[in-house]
Amino acid sequence: MKRSDTVHIGNLIAEYVREQGLAEGLLAVNVYRALYAAVGADCAKLLSDKSYRNKCLCCTVKSSVVRSILYGRRAEIIRTVNETIGWNAVEKLILR
Numbered sequence: 453m454k455r456s457d458t459v460h461i462g463n464l465i466a467e468y469v470r471e472q473g474l475a476e477g478l479l480a481v482n483v484y485r486a487l488y489a490a491v492g493a494d495c496a497k498l499l500s501d502k503s504y505r506n507k508c509l510c511c512t513v514k515s516s517v518v519r520s521i522l523y524g525r526r527a528e529i530i531r532t533v534n535e536t537i538g539w540n541a542v543e544k545l546i547l548r
Contacts, residue, residue: 480504486536507543
């Protein structure tokens with residue numbers, strides 16, 4: 453018996469993600485992981501209340517000293533996050 457309708461698993465997963473509307477949430481998770489890698493473990497502990505929408509990443513930083521350090525490295529963080537993800541996913545980083 454020969455298979456008639458074979459589908460690659462990668463295509464099947466991509467179709468499922470698209471149908472269920474999970475793409476935006478998965479992208480946000482990948483952006484947060486890349487952000488943690490870009491700022492380092494010590495600074496990542498002080499990040500809270502993150503949101504990602506319309507290529508804008510907003511983070512609340514618990515320490516004003518760390519916020520000013522990250523503010524100075526903002527362009528480097530955006531570049532590192534985009535390189536980690538593989539495309540220009542973040543254009544703006546807002547630190548509160």
